[in-house]
Amino acid sequence: MSQHLSVQVDDGDLVLLTDLYQLTMLQAYWKESMQERATFSLFFRKLPPTRRFMLACGQQHAAALASRLRFSSSALSQLAGTGKFDDAFLDWLAGWRFTGDIWTLPEGTPVFPNEPYMEVDAPIAEAQLLESLIMNLVQLETVLASKAVRLVMAARGRPVVDFGMRRMHGVDAAVRGVRAYRTAGLAATSNVLGGLRHDLEINGTMAHSYILAHDSEREAFRAFARHYPDTTLLVDTHDTLEGVRMVIELMAEEPDLRVSAVRLDSGDLGELAHRSRALLDEAGFEDIKIIASSGLDEFSIQELVEDGAPIDAFGVGTQMGVSADAPVIDLSYKLVEYAGIPRVKHSTGKVNLPGRKQLYRRRDAQGRYAGDIIANRDERSVDGEPMLVPLVQGGKLDASVMAMAVDARERVRSSLAEMPEALTRLAPGESDYPVELSEELKRLQQR
Amino acid sequence: MSQHLSVQVDDGDLVLLTDLYQLTMLQAYWKESMQERATFSLFFRKLPPTRRFMLACGQQHAAALASRLRFSSSALSQLAGTGKFDDAFLDWLAGWRFTGDIWTLPEGTPVFPNEPYMEVDAPIAEAQLLESLIMNLVQLETVLASKAVRLVMAARGRPVVDFGMRRMHGVDAAVRGVRAYRTAGLAATSNVLGGLRHDLEINGTMAHSYILAHDSEREAFRAFARHYPDTTLLVDTHDTLEGVRMVIELMAEEPDLRVSAVRLDSGDLGELAHRSRALLDEAGFEDIKIIASSGLDEFSIQELVEDGAPIDAFGVGTQMGVSADAPVIDLSYKLVEYAGIPRVKHSTGKVNLPGRKQLYRRRDAQGRYAGDIIANRDERSVDGEPMLVPLVQGGKLDASVMAMAVDARERVRSSLAEMPEALTRLAPGESDYPVELSEELKRLQQR
Known part of the structure; x- marks a missing residue:
């Protein structure tokens, strides 16, 4: 057994809570001088059978942590000990910090399959490194909030x-x-x-x-x-x-x-x-x-x-x-753009949406959710309320945007009243809540 | 939202990872001068439908952490801030430490329903406080190890x-x-x-x-x-x-x-x-x-x-x-003895075994597991190998016993070869692995 008895994970070690390939890819990007901006999109492909929506939660917390992430000297010496990294690369990691932008849905927003609920724009070696940590952090709070709201x-x-x-x-x-x-x-x-x-x-x-x-x-x-x-x-x-x-x-x-x-x-x-x-x-x-x-x-x-x-x-x-009936969602964090060019993996049977995106939520005359549209981020005149907000800009957390999280509990409360009745049923089953792609996104996807 | 952004839990805060009632009961015991020794037994009542055994894991780690648990000044001032505790009680907590004994199965031991896999003997205010933390720590490693061994x-x-x-x-x-x-x-x-x-x-x-x-x-x-x-x-x-x-x-x-x-x-x-x-x-x-x-x-x-x-x-x-098919087991941590008197909750339809116990594992001529016997701890001449070992004695971790955890991986490997074939099948289903009560324990239970 390991003799590591403490269960404490210092903030300075948090950067090591990642998959090894993130760090080996980082070293590869560094060696290849690949530093163009990339966009990664966080979403899930399908709902667990016992959920009609997920409550997006943890993404503001994760973004705030990402904006402060650093390689402490302890983290660097642990990495050096693996023998997998060059000294010059480790020196570079010592100065690593996130300088990009993170767009998120406000916490407590009901979210549906294929909807971007976080997008990270940054030099690829910054955006890539966040993948495993963000997924781990967001998955937990989203899974638990989505279960808990059902009990409420x-x-x-x-x-x-x-x-x-x-x-x-x-x-x-x-x-x-x-x-x-x-x-x-x-x-x-x-x-x-x-x-x-x-x-x-x-x-x-x-x-x-x-x-x-x-x-x-x-x-x-x-x-x-x-x-x-x-x-x-x-x-x-x-x-x-x-x-x-x-x-x-x-x-x-x-x-x-x-x-x-x-x-x-x-x-x-x-x-x-x-x-x-x-x-x-x-x-x-x-x-x-x-x-x-x-x-x-x-x-x-x-x-x-x-x-x-x-x-x-x-x-x-x-x-x-443990959200026993649905302890996990299949969150994905996918590269959708690099060096200004939309990219996408061509998997059979899977929806992959290229490019930077925005999510719009439409309401009916009574203020109830009427349907969502996933659009290109810079697309104009899409119907509905734009949902993703730039929480981190140039590596800096926007305190006024972060303060939205204070209202997350109230956002959930009002959302429950604003959702079509079919979404609030507890029994397993499909809802017919419409999530569509904008015309421009459809065109981009077909290219 | 809380503005607490760090996810770090210092060793000094770990003592606050508990249910409030543990601390209010502690204050009650302290006010009532109840300080007789208690024994609490950790076990589960039934296997998840998709498990034929659980792999006991995390109990040595949890015991080691328990033996070092303290109320840091930060923890005490956070408690003071709740307004629920007397100053004199908080002063007493400042000196709180675990002085008792903890018996555990070695990590990597296959374990079955109702078997004690950890027993804590200590003044009641020490043994009680460990409940929530030990259960949280042990449950995670046991659930994950029990799933992972199926993939192996x-x-x-x-x-x-x-x-x-x-x-x-x-x-x-x-x-x-x-x-x-x-x-x-x-x-x-x-x-x-x-x-x-x-x-x-x-x-x-x-x-x-x-x-x-x-x-x-x-x-x-x-x-x-x-x-x-x-x-x-x-x-x-x-x-x-x-x-x-x-x-x-x-x-x-x-x-x-x-x-x-x-x-x-x-x-x-x-x-x-x-x-x-x-x-x-x-x-x-x-x-x-x-x-x-x-x-x-x-x-x-x-x-x-x-x-x-x-x-x-x-x-x-x-x-x-997440051990998706069985993300949780119904671990219990039950008072089984206080002030030298075996105690038990009389729930209908549930097995509750009074008193301090030992677990014996019998083997057949080929060295294969033949069945287990749950006995009183001080009972003599029970057939089989005694499985629980005193890892913590008088509040001190026994390093030579702790070192058994180093062999946990090897223990699992050999256990897989020593288990009856019915236990190693992956399909859901009952095994007929016999777990019996000793004659003395049966008598005690009937009283």
């Missing part, structure tokens, strides 16, 4: 809380996942570091182990409620309804105790919620809320909501934390 | 190379994933930082963009082969067999060029491999190898191998990188 839709306004840190894929997924969840509209997270970093309310309840470590459930409830006024008590360790009755008894015994909610974490959640609600209401505790968790996904939440289960908030973990 | 089995001795960094879930998954891949038996990775940190050979080929950026495929091949003797050329940008013919022509023109392999990345890989092999052999290049990639998983590799496709190595990415 299913809950129809009831708060959804992330309890999934323990089941996510490692440290970075858990921390940056909260950023995606915030964008998608989750109400809170149990994840302390994720919540602190990415400005989402942190909350939590108690674990079964706390109950079991006490001499009795009653002792455990009493102690926890004394420590934490307005806490949530986990009532299913032995028997859910007995647990609810015990909370009620305890509050009768100690009128100063304040409990804000009970949490159901096993069994038939709908049935137990109804019966718990009845017990609480009967005892005069109409204000004690019911939180449910236990392997929930968008379909079980939808069913509970449609059945009228009196559940006030949902805690979700495993299924959302 | 499918390839029957042909090298399997990780090309998946861009599709993994963020920075830590990509870097630590390579550690899991090394254990599982992959031959190499394209991931520079992952390979450097976790001691797996780094290699790579070239991207379509390099071909497209040159005036012709021939120019690109020539340039790259001059820069990198014995390189691999990617031949499918326009037409795979034309690409192979071009490599042959180029080598005829420039006898000094040396190419070690061609890479096929689209189309019918079996058919193209046969035809490419024929072209190369006919031209006298029997030593040029063929590498195939393009959405491969264990089933497509198995089919190619069984069909006798002349492919010398496989590059795999997307499916392996």
Whole structure:
């Protein structure tokens, strides 16, 4: 085994989080003095079967990191150690920095197959190097936000809380996942570091182990409620309804105790919620809320909501934390132009769109999405709102554009209201949302 | 959006990668002066439908990190900022360290449902705090190693190379994933930082963009082969067999060029491999190898191998990188003993095994796995080899035990030969591998 125990990846090492061929190609470009400008386009070819749209997320974060990327002396000495690089090339890498432009969709924008959601224009050795890192960073947040928004839709306004840190894929997924969840509209997270970093309310309840470590459930409830006024008590360790009755008894015994909610974490959640609600209401505790968790996904939440289960908030973990039904999208980062000439790989059966592009979104008279048009970037008089914005220009992050990310959560909220109903259905199935190519792009593609 | 742009998680912040309730329960234990020793057991209840065993991985790494975990002053001030913790408790956290014992299976051990693969014995406020972090760390490496070993089995001795960094879930998954891949038996990775940190050979080929950026495929091949003797050329940008013919022509023109392999990345890989092999052999290049990639998983590799496709190595990415068919296992970390008394949650339909445990693996006369027995830890004369070892004792990592992790790759290799054939089949299905409870554990469970 490697004796590398720390899981810390310093900002200075981040530049090494790439595929080796990026660096060998870079050295080749450097040796060949190839430094014309290239454009790479980030997109995906198809939706997972269980998604009707993806929520573009992480691209502003990735662009911001790319604009600051450097080869630290530690990174350079690690590369030197591989024996694969010339000293003169490593010297050149020491001065490497991104000087190009990055266009992105604002985070939280619903996005469809073949739509450019990021375009990088830069000398080829700059744009090429970003490929692996950008894809890794964007894929994570996009996949998680696109799953999380489905839970938010299913809950129809009831708060959804992330309890999934323990089941996510490692440290970075858990921390940056909260950023995606915030964008998608989750109400809170149990994840302390994720919540602190990415400005989402942190909350939590108690674990079964706390109950079991006490001499009795009653002792455990009493102690926890004394420590934490307005806490949530986990009532299913032995028997859910007995647990609810015990909370009620305890509050009768100690009128100063304040409990804000009970949490159901096993069994038939709908049935137990109804019966718990009845017990609480009967005892005069109409204000004690019911939180449910236990392997929930968008379909079980939808069913509970449609059945009228009196559940006030949902805690979700495993299924959302890895986007279990669609843990990956086939993101591509393709060269579409070099030295002013549109380029494209001629793969059979795959759409490849040459040249620098812009995405336009059209709306109907009610403000609802009516369809998208993918066009050449400098094409005039295309119908609709241009969606890609120049977040990084000349290697510099535009703070005013970056600030759009602050509104990503609100953008998602309003998008959900502006999408055709077929896009917001949770069941697998095609939507007929129209994505067309502009006339000029069609002509360019045919050449 | 959060303005937290760095994705770096310092070792000093790692302690905050936890669920809030761990910290609120800790404060409760501290207020209640509950400091008896607890034992928590890490296990999973069932295999994903497409796995016949899991490869335990990451538990030594997680234990090593746990033994060094501290609340840095930065972590404490972030906690103070939440307003949820008393100053006196935060002072106590400043001195918090793990002083207990951690028993683990050696990494690379095949593991089955309900088997303890890690047990933590410590004062409850120490053992409790580790829950979320250990689960997050162990789950990632276990899920990825358990997927990767299936690709290794499918390839029957042909090298399997990780090309998946861009599709993994963020920075830590990509870097630590390579550690899991090394254990599982992959031959190499394209991931520079992952390979450097976790001691797996780094290699790579070239991207379509390099071909497209040159005036012709021939120019690109020539340039790259001059820069990198014995390189691999990617031949499918326009037409795979034309690409192979071009490599042959180029080598005829420039006898000094040396190419070690061609890479096929689209189309019918079996058919193209046969035809490419024929072209190369006919031209006298029997030593040029063929590498195939393009959405491969264990089933497509198995089919190619069984069909006798002349492919010398496989590059795999997307499916392996997120373990797409089984991205998560339902790991549990359960309190099984407190203050010397075995404890257990009485859930309907779930197996919960009280008390401190040991796992024994029995072998038949040929040295093959014959079945496992889960026993009480201090039980005598249980048949088989005891599998859990005390990696951390009194808060100190045992370097000689930790060194077992160096052999994890070899442990996996030999395990594959020692498992009953039913366990090594790739198709979904039950194996009848016996996992039993010892007589004493059965008695304890019934009490």
